[in-house]
Amino acid sequence: MSNTPLTRRGAALAAALMSASLVLTACGSDGDDTGDKATEARGGKAAGTHSVKAENGTVEIPVDPRRIVTIGNTNLPFIDLGGKPVGVTEASESDLDVLPEEQRTAYEAAEIVGSDGGEVDLEKLAALEPDLILVQFHSNDWDKVGKKLQAIAPTVYWGLDTEWKAFADAIAEAGNVTDALSRQKAEFDEKVTKIQETYGKVIDSTSFVDVSRGDWSDPGTFYIADIGCSEIARDDIGLDLPEAAEGEDPLAYESLPFEQIGELSEYDVVTYPVDADGRPTEPFVPVVETNTWKALPAVSSGRALGVFCPGNNSYGPVIQYLDSLGSALATLPGKQ
């Protein structure tokens, strides 16, 4: 083939140009070009390293990482532990709306390096010169970008099915924010114990059901929430809440038509989602507006409790949930 030498020369030229552009990109990314946010957060490189185990195996990471980028579901849990990432992926407005002020400030101080759907701007991320990347998203997204992330900095990846307490432990260890975690754990245990002691009689003698509806729900449907905050109420507090049979999909995965609202009559207490001000969340409003809901025994007797659940992936929002649940249980007749 007469054009082979030309092709080879072209490939060599392209490789040289790419190498040069990478060098220039790296040079350009140094110093003030990365913006104030990155510069402010920048510190010295961490000294020692240690090993952590995660979904992507055993990873050698800095003991005291200074420039952490969080991707996917690691954003808010890391910030909840007092972490200040230099880069984050987008969080949904609904999640940001319920963040405490200082956490929102920490989130907004970070550079956005990707969407909330698993898309990551690798060039922008590399320009931040992270010394640690924390990732939790779908395994398909990890398959797409995992190796590229690991080429930029030590990367710790957790799958979406990681249990939330184990996830908090792992993030705290990797991000070197274990002191904050210890405080949060102590507060969590204290609140759980207080609820169990204060409302033990109600918890033992009452059947609960937690219902919800998201902005993704089909019109005219709701679901029984047996995961998320409801799971914490059932497994940690001990509320008698329905759950799927062993090996079956969670009840929350099945959309129920509104005419099934009547089936909630069999439960003593119905809990439903409210915002921080105690109003039903916007997606749930169509449910509380139905006559069927209003006619439920639990609703007409004041046993329908609005509970605020700002999140269930780290201790901070879970503690807020426990506060809300405790306040809601306090309104029940014969609560002690």
Place this chain on the structure above:
Amino acid sequence: MTALVLRQDGPGTETVPGPPRRLLGLVVALVVLVVLLVLSVMIGSTAIGPSVVWDALFHSSAGIDQFAIRDFRLPRTVVGLVVGVALGLSGALIQALTRNPLADPGVLGVHAGASFAVTVAVGLLGVRDAQGYMWFAFAGALVVTLLVLAFGSTRQGSSPVVMVLAGVCVGAVLGGAREALQLTDPDAFDAMRNWNAGSIAGRPLEVVWPILPFLAVALVLAFAVSGPLNALALGDELAVAQGVRLVHTRVLAVIALTLLAGGATAIAGPIGFVGLMVPHVARWIVGPHQRWIFAYSVLLAPSLLLVSDILGRIVMRPGEIPVGIVTAFVGAPVLVALVRRKKSSGL
């Protein structure tokens, strides 16, 4: 036994049943529809006894089950009836207008226009409820059909073939634009999932009332052009010779079918197959007489929609399957069986 006499009739050459038998068939179709309306109110994901249903419909009792009947099943049944009538008649109109037995309202870009407008509403304007989608879907369907009408009109007048080609082109462009919007905004895609599947669940009657006047006008227009459409089936030259005003007839037919299909899509999202299959079945029963085809389509299409919706409520209890998915599963085998059994009547 006049009802069983087959005779030559209409513009085609096929043997078709005489008027008494057609009328008898129409009465049977009406009875089937009434039975399905009753079943639609009685059957759902929750078991509610007939006495409670009766109580809910004819007394003002305030029990949970009575509310479920009045607030959910009754509106759903009315929505199914209205959407079915609109889809069936619009399908009959487009097949008559294009002289194409495989045409459905989608070929004029009605669904594409409605879907694109709803995607813009959801993705760019943050609209999230069925009542919000309604006007965008309706406006999208109307604007796109007018666009197709304009593209499909030549100096010689409006040709059905050119109109269909224009509809397919506009539909493809809008379909691409819609997909692009949905890919860039996963939340919009998620919110539109149910709407795209086509469903009559969770639609309050407030969604139907504003569209109803448009559908009523379209119904009158459709039957008004049924005679000229019969003549059009013989070809443009013969139709003109019989005194049919081609452009006038086609424009009225397009307006009627756009209002019908646009209205149905606005209420329930794009539901396929009903507008394609029901006019076929009607034509097999009554022959190539548009007025009879239209009348049968008005009764058979809501029957197909309601029976599909009832099945969708019970096969996956306590969850449900959107009616748009069930119509395809129910309708396709029926249509295939009919095609294998009988030759279609001419248009």
